Amino acid sequence: MAVDRRVTSPHRRTSDTILGASHAPGLMSTRSEKPTSVQNYVLPPRKTADSLMGVYWSFVFPLYPLVDGIRLRAEYEKVWTGEPLESDESMLMCTFNVIFALACQLADFIPPEEREASADAFFSRAKDLLQFNLWDTGSAALIQCLLLMAQYLQSTDSAHQCWIVTGLAIRNAQSLGLHLPQTIARLPSPQEQQLARKIWHGCVLMDRYGVPHLLNL
Structure with missing residues (x-):
């Protein structure tokens, strides 16, 4: 089977x-x-x-x-x-x-x-x-996976690793332009636009937890 x-x-x-x-x-x-x-x-x-x-x-x-x-x-x-x-x-x-x-x-x-x-x-x-290849273009799937990993690390005694993984997620999201409203507006469907916003909001959420922030909002 x-x-x-x-x-x-x-x-x-x-x-x-x-x-x-x-x-x-x-x-x-x-x-x-x-x-x-x-x-x-x-x-x-x-x-x-x-x-x-x-x-x-x-x-x-x-x-x-x-x-x-x-x-x-x-x-x-x-x-x-x-x-x-x-x-x-x-x-x-x-x-x-x-x-x-x-x-x-x-x-x-x-x-x-x-x-x-x-x-x-x-x-x-x-x-x-x-x-993860540093030289490859990121993807929505990679960013979501990194955010989940950061969430898990946050629940353990791995604050440093959580911060590093969150940073990878943020930089990959920024490389795709997910932090820019104009990038999201160009996506072909409302579903993709909603997903892009969700991913970026997830990056912001994970960046707010008890370590030096990468994002100035």
């Missing part, structure tokens, strides 16, 4: 850590030049993944609406059905793993003593999947 190429088969669960079996098959992104460990493309079992996504959309996203929820929900379903993805697969899997990390911190179905380790494991996987 197509889904087996991206996610752990529900019939092959062993000890089933919340990350899913590390030996399960994975799918390498065809759009990336950087080889990525196959096991990093393994998602948790569907039931666990759905539960973590539910925690994120219910408790995290309303407070920090940093991503395009409609697109991410649609891409999430495609991962399980095997339909072609519209997004870069490595970036998408990176984003999902950060979402899982954030959700682990609040998931009541994970024992409290295991939440931090589970979250850290997902975040480590996300870091391995992040493919």
